[in-house]
Amino acid sequence: xxxxxxxxxxxxxxxxxxxFVRRTPAPTLPPPVAMTGILGWLRKNLFANVLSAILTILxxxxxxxxxxxIVKFLLIDAVWTGDDREACLVSDIRPRVxxxxxxxxxxxxxxxxGSYPASERWRVDxxxxxxxxxxxxxxxxxxxxxxxxxxxxxxxxxLASYVLLSGASAIGLPTVxxxxxxxxxxxxxxxxxxxxxxxxxxxxxxxxxxxxxxxxKLFSVLFIEFVRGVPLITVLFMASxxxxxxxxxxxxxxxxxxxxxxVALFASAYMAEVVRAGLQSIPRSQYEGAAALGLSYWQTxxxxxxxxxxxxxxxxxxxxxxxxxxxxxxxxxxxIFDFLKTIEIxxxxxxxxxxxxxxxxxxxxxxxxxVFCYLMSRYALRIEWRLGAxxxxxxxxxx
Amino acid sequence: MNSTAExxxxxKVSLLxxxxxxxxxxxxxxxxxxxFVAYQLIKNVIxxxxxxxxxxxxxxxxxxxxxxxxxxLIEYAPQVSTYGRAFWVGLLNTLLVAALGIVFxxxxxxxxxxxxLSRNIMVARLTGGYVEVxxxxxxxxxxxxxxxxxxxxxxxxxxxxVLRGGIVLNNRGLFLPQPMFGEGAGAVLGAGIAAVAIAxxxxxxxxxxxxxTGRRPPxxxxxxxxxxxxxxAAFFAVGVSVNFxxxxxxxxxxxxxxxILPEFMALLFGLVIYTAAxxxxxxxxxxxxxxxGQTEAAYALGLRPGYTLRLVVIPQxxxxxxxxxxxxxxxxxxxxxxxxxxxxPDFVQIFTGSVLNLTGQxxxxxxxxxxxxxxxxxxxxxxxNLYNARLARPEW
Numbered sequence: 001x002x003x004x005x006x007x008x009x010x011x012x013x014x015x016x017x018x019x020f021v022r023r024t025p026a027p028t029l030p031p032p033v034a035m036t037g038i039l040g041w042l043r044k045n046l047f048a049n050v051l052s053a054i055l056t057i058l059x060x061x062x063x064x065x066x067x068x069x070i071v072k073f074l075l076i077d078a079v080w081t082g083d084d085r086e087a088c089l090v091s092d093i094r095p096r097v098x099x100x101x102x103x104x105x106x107x108x109x110x111x112x113x114g115s116y117p118a119s120e121r122w123r124v125d126x127x128x129x130x131x132x133x134x135x136x137x138x139x140x141x142x143x144x145x146x147x148x149x150x151x152x153x154x155x156x157x158x159l160a161s162y163v164l165l166s167g168a169s170a171i172g173l174p175t176v177x178x179x180x181x182x183x184x185x186x187x188x189x190x191x192x193x194x195x196x197x198x199x200x201x202x203x204x205x206x207x208x209x210x211x212x213x214x215x216x217k218l219f220s221v222l223f224i225e226f227v228r229g230v231p232l233i234t235v236l237f238m239a240s241x242x243x244x245x246x247x248x249x250x251x252x253x254x255x256x257x258x259x260x261x262x263v264a265l266f267a268s269a270y271m272a273e274v275v276r277a278g279l280q281s282i283p284r285s286q287y288e289g290a291a292a293l294g295l296s297y298w299q300t301x302x303x304x305x306x307x308x309x310x311x312x313x314x315x316x317x318x319x320x321x322x323x324x325x326x327x328x329x330x331x332x333x334x335x336i337f338d339f340l341k342t343i344e345i346x347x348x349x350x351x352x353x354x355x356x357x358x359x360x361x362x363x364x365x366x367x368x369x370x371v372f373c374y375l376m377s378r379y380a381l382r383i384e385w386r387l388g389a390x391x392x393x394x395x396x397x398x399x
Numbered sequence: 400m401n402s403t404a405e406x407x408x409x410x411k412v413s414l415l416x417x418x419x420x421x422x423x424x425x426x427x428x429x430x431x432x433x434x435f436v437a438y439q440l441i442k443n444v445i446x447x448x449x450x451x452x453x454x455x456x457x458x459x460x461x462x463x464x465x466x467x468x469x470x471x472l473i474e475y476a477p478q479v480s481t482y483g484r485a486f487w488v489g490l491l492n493t494l495l496v497a498a499l500g501i502v503f504x505x506x507x508x509x510x511x512x513x514x515x516l517s518r519n520i521m522v523a524r525l526t527g528g529y530v531e532v533x534x535x536x537x538x539x540x541x542x543x544x545x546x547x548x549x550x551x552x553x554x555x556x557x558x559x560x561v562l563r564g565g566i567v568l569n570n571r572g573l574f575l576p577q578p579m580f581g582e583g584a585g586a587v588l589g590a591g592i593a594a595v596a597i598a599x600x601x602x603x604x605x606x607x608x609x610x611x612t613g614r615r616p617p618x619x620x621x622x623x624x625x626x627x628x629x630x631x632a633a634f635f636a637v638g639v640s641v642n643f644x645x646x647x648x649x650x651x652x653x654x655x656x657x658x659i660l661p662e663f664m665a666l667l668f669g670l671v672i673y674t675a676a677x678x679x680x681x682x683x684x685x686x687x688x689x690x691x692g693q694t695e696a697a698y699a700l701g702l703r704p705g706y707t708l709r710l711v712v713i714p715q716x717x718x719x720x721x722x723x724x725x726x727x728x729x730x731x732x733x734x735x736x737x738x739x740x741x742x743x744p745d746f747v748q749i750f751t752g753s754v755l756n757l758t759g760q761x762x763x764x765x766x767x768x769x770x771x772x773x774x775x776x777x778x779x780x781x782x783x784n785l786y787n788a789r790l791a792r793p794e795w
Contacts, residue, residue: 045520052519059521215426219433226769229776231733234768237751241761245444326537333739340540347547359548366536366544373535 073098073356074363088354099360100352107346111364114182114337120174123164124185130160131192139379141386158196165189178256182337184368186256190263190328190338195321197264202271203310207301209276220272227269232330236262240334259331267324274320278313279305312387318380322373340365444762459758460486466753468744470660482754489749490771496663496745497732500670504731505724507671508678515683526679533676539740541673546665546741553661556653565645565656573659574646584641590633591626598622662743666735674731678724685720686712718790725783729776746771 035043047053077098079088088100104111113121134157137149165185167175181189208220227235239262244252253261282305290300310317332341343361346352414420448455460483467477472491475484514526533541551570554560559569567574601618609615646656689712697707738745739752747768755764 045518048518052517055517055519056521059519059525063525213422213426215430219429226773230769230772231736231747233736233739233747234751234765234772237747237755237768238765241755242444242765245447245761246440247443249447249450322535329537329539330737340537340543344543355552358552359544362540362544362548365540369537369540370532370535374531377535 072096073359085350085352085354085357088352088356097354097356099363100354100356101360103346103352103357103360104364106352107342107349110183110346111339111342112184114185114342115180116176116182116185117180120167120176123167123173123176127161127164127185128188130157130164131188141383154196154200158193161189161192178254178336181256183342184339186331186336187325187328187339189256190259190331191321191325193260194263194267194324194328198267198271198324199317201264201268202275203306205268205272206275206279209272210279224269224272227266228273232262232266232327233333235266236330236333238262239265255334255336259334259336262334263324263328263331266327267320270320270323271317274316275309275313277316278309281312282309314387315380315384318376318383322376322380325372325376326369339368448762453759455760455763457763459754459760459763462758464754464757466757468749470663470744482758485754486746486750486767489744489746492744492749493732493735493738493746496666496670496738496743497735500667500674500731500735501728503667503671504674504678504727507675508727509682511675511679512682512686515679516686530676530679533673534680538669538673538734539737542665542669542737542741545668546662550661550665559653565643567646567653567656570661571653572661573664574653575657575659576643576645577655577657579642579644586637587630587633591630594625594629598625601625660743662738662741665741666738666743666745669737670731670734673734674727677727677730681720681723681727682716684723685716685718688719689715714790718787721783721787721790725780725787728783729779732775732779733772 046056075098077096079094079097079100079102082088082100082102083106087102088097090097109118109121113124116124134149134153137143137146138153143149163171163173165176165181166178167173169175205220205224208216209224211217211220236259239258240255243258243261247253286304286308287300290304295303328338329340331338332344337345343365347358347361461481463478464480464482464485465477466485468475468485468488470492471488472495473484473488474480475488511526511529514522515530517523517526553568553570556569556571559567561567565576598618601622605616605618644655646653646658693711693715694707697711698704702710735745736747739748742748751764751768755761758764
C-alpha cells in the first residue's frame, strides 16, 4: 500500500538533514480550468496577453465593419430579376440597391464569347471542352498514356483549336475574324498559347543559360534579362507598334497575333527562370551517371535530367500560369477584348448604366478570377505535397 | 607508369565527333542565325519606315510637345515645353508612385507577414485571407475597382467631404492644405537634419562600444530627445511663421492647397495592397526559415524577446527575405505602368502613349522606353544587391 519514494539506501544518507520524508505520492491535481476547454482555447489563441487581446478586438471590429456591407451588397440588397437599368435603380419599393445581377445575366454571353457570331458559338464551347480534356490528361498525374497527353497538348490541341476557332472553309467551318473574338475566349486563348509556347521555349532558354557554350549562354541571358527587366505593357506596346514594322507589309499580323507574340515571348523568359530553378535542383551525380553511360547531351537532358527537373517544377509552372492568367488582362492595350475588358465595356453600356453596375461587374470578374486562380494554386499545392511524398516515405523506411 | 600515362592521353577522335568542334560549330551557326534574323528585321523596319515616310532619329526630342499633363512635378507648359521635358515629367511621376509604393508596401507587407505567424488565431486567419484574396485577383481589376468603384463614386465637387484640418475629398481628388513657410524655416530644417545626423553617429558609436565591451550605452532616449528637441528648440529660438493655404472650393474647381489626383491615389492603393500580399509571403517564409533553435538559444543566453527578435532572428531572416523583396520592388516599379489603364500620367502613358502617337516614331520611343525600364531595374537591383552583400557578411 505505501509507496516508497526515496530508495532505502539513500534515505539513510539524507535522513540526517530531513525532518520529513513523504512516503506516499501526492494525489493528481485536475488541470487548471483556464487552460482547457473552450475557455482555455480562447485564452491561448485569442487573449494570450494584452497585445493579443487588443488585436483580437480590433480584428473583430474590422470584420464587423467590412463583412456586413459586402454580404448586403452581394446578396441581401441585390437585384436578381429585371430587363434593364430600371430594375437596378433606387425606387420607393427598393430604397437600397445592391448588386445588379440581371446585368451580368444579360451580358453573360458577351463576357464569355465576345462578338463571336451566335450561330458559331458551339465551336467555342467545343474548344473549351477540348481544352479541359487535354489539360486534365496532362495535369492528372495518374492518367493513362501521359506522354501521349503531352503530345496532344503541345501539338494536336493547338492545331485543332486553330482550325476550330478560326475556321477552315475546306471542312465547312466558316472563317471567324479574330477581331470578333472576345471575353473569356480571348483570355483563355491568350493564356493557353502563352503556356503552350513558353514551356518549350522556356526549356530551351533555360538549357541555353546553363550551357557551357559562351555564345549560346550570352544570347539566352540577354533575352531573359531583357524581357524580365521591362513591364509586360511595354512588351505589348512593342508587339503592337513594332511587329508590323518588323515584317514585310503583306504579312502584317492582326491584333490578336500581335498580343499572342508579346505574351508568349514575355512568358518564355519567366518560364526559363522557373525551369532553370528545377534544373539546378538536380544533383550533379545525375549528369555524371548519364555521362558514364555514354549518353549524348540531348539524351542526357531528354532521358535523365528534364524528366526529373520538370516533375519537381510542376507546382512552379502552375504558379507562373496563374501569374500569366492574371497578366492576360493587360492585352486590352493592343485593342483586343479579353474578359475584363468586356466587363469594362458592359459597364459603360447605357442600357445598364446605374450607380451599382460598375461594382457588380467587378464583383463578378473578381469571383471568376478568384475561382480560377484559387483552384489552380490549390492544385499546385497538392502536387507539391504529392511530389514530396517520395521523400517522406523514404524517411519512414530509413527508420 | 607507362600505361597510366597512355591512359591519361585523350583518345583520338575524328573531328566529326569532337566535342569542342561540335560546340564551335553550334555557336557559329546560332550566331549566324541570330545575326541573319536581326538583319532581316532591321532591313524590314527601314523599308517600312521609308515607304510610310516616317521621320527617323531623335530630333523630335526638342520639338514642342503641345499636350497637357495633369500632374507635373517639374515646370511644364504644353505650348512651350518639349517632348524631352514631357519625358522627364513622366519619368518623375513613375518614380514618385514607385517610391511611395515601395515604402508603404514594405510597411504593410511586413505587418502582414508577421501577422500570418501570430499566435493569435484571428490575426493569422485575417492576414492569411488577405494574402489569398489579393494574390488571386489581377492587379488591373483591383486598379479598376479602386478607381471606378471607389474613388469615382465619391461625392461631386459641390458636395465635397470636408475632413478635419481643411482636407477636402471629392471625385476629383484629395486636396490637402499646403504649408507656406515663412522666415526661419531653414533654421528649423537645418536643426532637424543636424539632429538626425548626430543620432546616427551616436548609434554607430554605441554599436561599436557594444561590439567591443558587450555593453550598450543608452543612446536611444538621447537620440529621441535630440531628434524631437533640437528642431523644437530652433523653432522657439528663431520663431517661424507657418501659414496653411487651405483649398478653396470654387464653382468649377478647387484652388489652392496640394492636389492629389484620384488616378494617383487609385494607382498607389492598388500597387501597395497588391505588392504587400507578396511581400508578406516573402517575410513569412524568411522568418520561418530561421530555425527555432536560434530563438531558444537566445532565450537561454538571457536575451529578452525584443532583443532576440532584433539581434538574432531578424538579421538572419533578412538574408532570406532580401532576394524576393528585391524582386517585389522591381515588380511594383514595372507594374506602375498599369497607370495607362486608369489615366495616371506615368512614364508609359506620357511617353510610350502620347509622344508615340504624336510623333509616330515607334522605334525610337519604344527603344527609349525599354532603356529606361532596364536602367531602373539594373540600378534597383544593384543597390539592393550591395545591401544584400552587407547582410550576408558573416561578421556583421
